[in-house]
Amino acid sequence: MSTDFDHIVIGAGISGLGSAHFAARRGRRTLVLESSDRVGGCINSQTFPELGGFWTEAGGHTCFNSYGNLLSILDDLGLTRHVQPKGKVGYLLWKGGQRASILSALHLWEAMRSIPKIFSAPKEGRSVSAYYGDVLGRRNYRDLLRHAFQAVICQPADDYPAEALFRRKPRRKDVIKAFTFSTGLSAIPATIAAQQGLEVRTGQQISVIERDGDGFRVTTGGETLSCGSLTLAVPPDVATALMPAGFDAARAAITDIGVAEIETLVLAFRTSDLGLKPIAGLIAVDEAFYSAVSRDFLADPSYRGFAFHFRPGALGEQAQIERACLALGTTPRHIAAQARVRNRLPALRTGHTARVRRLDETLAGTRLAVTGNWFLGVSIEDALTRSRSESDRLFAV
Numbered sequence: 001m002s003t004d005f006d007h008i009v010i011g012a013g014i015s016g017l018g019s020a021h022f023a024a025r026r027g028r029r030t031l032v033l034e035s036s037d038r039v040g041g042c043i044n045s046q047t048f049p050e051l052g053g054f055w056t057e058a059g060g061h062t063c064f065n066s067y068g069n070l071l072s073i074l075d076d077l078g079l080t081r082h083v084q085p086k087g088k089v090g091y092l093l094w095k096g097g098q099r100a101s102i103l104s105a106l107h108l109w110e111a112m113r114s115i116p117k118i119f120s121a122p123k124e125g126r127s128v129s130a131y132y133g134d135v136l137g138r139r140n141y142r143d144l145l146r147h148a149f150q151a152v153i154c155q156p157a158d159d160y161p162a163e164a165l166f167r168r169k170p171r172r173k174d175v176i177k178a179f180t181f182s183t184g185l186s187a188i189p190a191t192i193a194a195q196q197g198l199e200v201r202t203g204q205q206i207s208v209i210e211r212d213g214d215g216f217r218v219t220t221g222g223e224t225l226s227c228g229s230l231t232l233a234v235p236p237d238v239a240t241a242l243m244p245a246g247f248d249a250a251r252a253a254i255t256d257i258g259v260a261e262i263e264t265l266v267l268a269f270r271t272s273d274l275g276l277k278p279i280a281g282l283i284a285v286d287e288a289f290y291s292a293v294s295r296d297f298l299a300d301p302s303y304r305g306f307a308f309h310f311r312p313g314a315l316g317e318q319a320q321i322e323r324a325c326l327a328l329g330t331t332p333r334h335i336a337a338q339a340r341v342r343n344r345l346p347a348l349r350t351g352h353t354a355r356v357r358r359l360d361e362t363l364a365g366t367r368l369a370v371t372g373n374w375f376l377g378v379s380i381e382d383a384l385t386r387s388r389s390e391s392d393r394l395f396a397v
């Protein structure tokens with residue numbers, strides 16, 4: 001049967017673009033359909049044209065030399081030689097209306113007593129609070145780690161599966177340990193999408209996918225496109241809604257995976273208007289925001305930028321601005337530019353691995369792939385590891 005495309009991917013975040021890249025490199029005619037007006041999803045280097053193009057990361061901000069699948073894509077696209085090292089700046093705690101050092105919250109003796117358990121304590125099947133409370137001590141978990149993990153995943157961390165955080169991966173010694181690009185991480189999705197051999201269409205909100213023999217039909221903007229293989233690379237609630245008829249067991253396996261909504265406020269200031277020393281960001285303790293991530297890792301001569309990740313509904317828009325300025329030791333009148341972004345991250349729970357196993361059993365032997373940041377973990381590399389294995393399943397000869 002002839003089709004419009006060999007492969008259609010829904011979602012142009014890094015998972016979808018990675019899937020498209022792997023398929024295009026295997027010579028498959030690939031189309032990516034994205035609902036928003038830009039590619040990248042959670043990778044979003046928020047650029048302010050009114051500030052001469054100064055940017056701040058509103059989502060993902062750091063890649064590591066342990067990101068093997070990402071690096072293979074960067075190699076393919078000639079991007080590896082353009083990576084920029086991240087400057088050494090540290091995080092501070094924001095607690096009780098004051099900035100404090102991370103060490104101030106560490107119970108050193110408890111940590112030293114507990115740490116040997118890291119070699120014996122099981123991680124699989126346990127929650128973040130159970131596992132890390134074991135290996136660094138209950139008080140360290142309560143006063144420090146809990147907040148640090150919440151800062152990373154921008155949602156309550158206690159019930160999150162421990163194995164979905166900080167997976168050990170081999171490092172590539174020829175690449176800088178922690179890196180970005182001179183225009184921010186958005187250089188990655190932009191370059192994947194611009195390569196020859198794959199097509200990306202933005203502004204395409206997909207709501208129905210139908211089966212067409214072994215393949216699929218996707219209706220977009222009044223046009224119906226057919227494909228032999230299809231990859232869903234969208235958050236779990238969207239994947240559940242888009243699952244075609246006949247994939248009822250797959251839908252049932254993922255239907256109760258939650259999604260955390262994050263209200264991100266991006267603020268830029270003139271460097272001369274901020275007294276705060278350079279920081280990587282703030283880890284908030286019992287606050288309306290989980291964390292703030294700064295642009296200070298790649299210093300700009302004129303501006304400084306910060307993304308504050310707020311709990312949904314915790315504060316109104318003006319109150320968010322005032323709280324963020326308070327944490328930075330400044331006032332709203334010094335803001336040079338601002339933007340608001342809605343981020344979404346999966347809210348995984350223990351037992352997640354069994355859910356993924358059930359999904360994979362139902363997908364085996366079909367031409368439907370499902371990928372995203374809700375399989376192995378939320379990092380860019382976790383997402384690409386899933387995209388790679390799904391691409392192998394669909395296209396390996």
Ligand SMILES: Cc1cc2nc3c(=O)[nH]c(=O)nc-3n(C[C@H](O)[C@H](O)[C@H](O)COP(=O)(O)OP(=O)(O)OC[C@H]3O[C@@H](n4cnc5c(N)ncnc54)[C@H](O)[C@@H]3O)c2cc1C
Nearest residue numbers: 011013014015035041042059060061062206372373379380
């Ligand atoms: C604040 C924050 C900081 C982070 N920091 C880091 C970091 O430093 N390092 C790191 O490795 N990871 C980090 N992450 C995690 C990482 O950035 C994300 O997990 C990853 O980028 C997600 O990619 P994805 O493609 O799976 O999902 P998404 O980026 O969510 O992409 C899904 C795409 O699908 C589109 N879509 C949704 N519905 C439809 C539809 N119906 N039709 C068509 N398209 C649709 C969306 O618009 C979106 O573009 C961070 C995440 C956040 C939010």
